Amino acid sequence: MLTAERRQYILNILRRDKKVLSSELSTILQVSEDTIRRDLRELAESGLLQRVHGGALLVSPAIASYADRQKQAPKEKEAIARAAAKLVCPGQVVILDGGTTTLQVARHLPLDLQATVITNSPPIAVALADHPLIEVVVLGGQLYKKALVNIGAATIEALRSIRADLCMLGVCSLHPEVGISVTNLDEVHVKRAMIAGAAEVVGLVTEAKLDTAAPYVVESIHALTYLVTAPTVPDEMLAAYKALGLAIVRDESV
Structure with missing residues (x-):
């Protein structure tokens, strides 16, 4: 051969x-x-x-540019966003990580929801600018242009003073054994700080990112409270995650 x-x-x-x-x-x-x-x-x-x-x-499809990722699986991301948005309760402090799926979550938050959203994502901050009842806190730092998120020491330092009710984590890669992994080392430290500063952590994962790995590990699967994915993902793909104790959330209205 x-x-x-x-x-x-x-x-x-x-x-x-x-x-x-x-x-x-x-x-x-x-x-x-x-x-x-x-x-x-x-x-x-x-x-x-x-x-x-x-x-x-x-490998995860998240290695593509932000613009290209916005074109990937749009219906799947909308379904994930609908399910994830329902996890946010009035009055909560929510960390919204960067990413094209978390951007959809921001767009699906109800207009009558009163909450505080903390984000390192300029696109998410812009998406929430006209929301009447959500207070938006933008974390500073160096802009990582490929993912359109702020990263670095300033971002991490700001997160250390935050105690949020919920963190919506943009997931590059997820694997039962490897855990949560990303392609950029600086993002590892930011995501770890987000996880450490939240009572509950939600992983937003499209089917293409399940069972994949990237070079830099953020945390094990056990860092997540919920795994939110699309209703089209086969149950057999989720079996290993359920066995590890993750609560699987899907929008079954579609």
């Missing part, structure tokens, strides 16, 4: 099984594990998978 054929086979197995193990691929393809590791390394460098100890996992 040619190198290109072997690597395409690896990608096909990865898409089917959501993970690959170096030892199993070595046996099936009758090549050394060194050869498989080299294949995985080069596929990872091309952005086609995420290497982990002993093998590889799928």
Whole structure:
């Protein structure tokens, strides 16, 4: 089997099984594990998978630009936003993390909702500017242009003085074993501060981000209180998350 054929086979197995193990691929393809590791390394460098100890996992679509991500799965994100917005109660202090799905949550908050929203996302702040009863607090910091969020020491320091009722976390990648992971190291520290400053944490996850991994781990699955996803996600995909004690929330009205 040619190198290109072997690597395409690896990608096909990865898409089917959501993970690959170096030892199993070595046996099936009758090549050394060194050869498989080299294949995985080069596929990872091309952005086609995420290497982990002993093998590889799928990569998240969140590696795309903010503008491109706004075009991905719009109906799915709207369904997630409808379900997530119902978790917000009047009078609460809510941290809204950046992201295209959390932006949809901001747009789905009821006009009669009185609450305080704290965000590091300029697009979310703009979306809530005309909301009559929501007080908007924008966290400062350095703008990470790819994700349109503020990050850095100033952002983290501000979050340390906040005790929110709820945190809506934009999730780049989620995996039962790896946990919550992202593509940018600075975002790790901001998201950790958001999680630490909230009584309950909601992970907003489209189907394409489930069972994927990114280079930098934020926290384990146990950092989440709720996993909000679309009603179209198959139950078998959610079984491992339910087994870990996560409350699964979906908008069943669609």
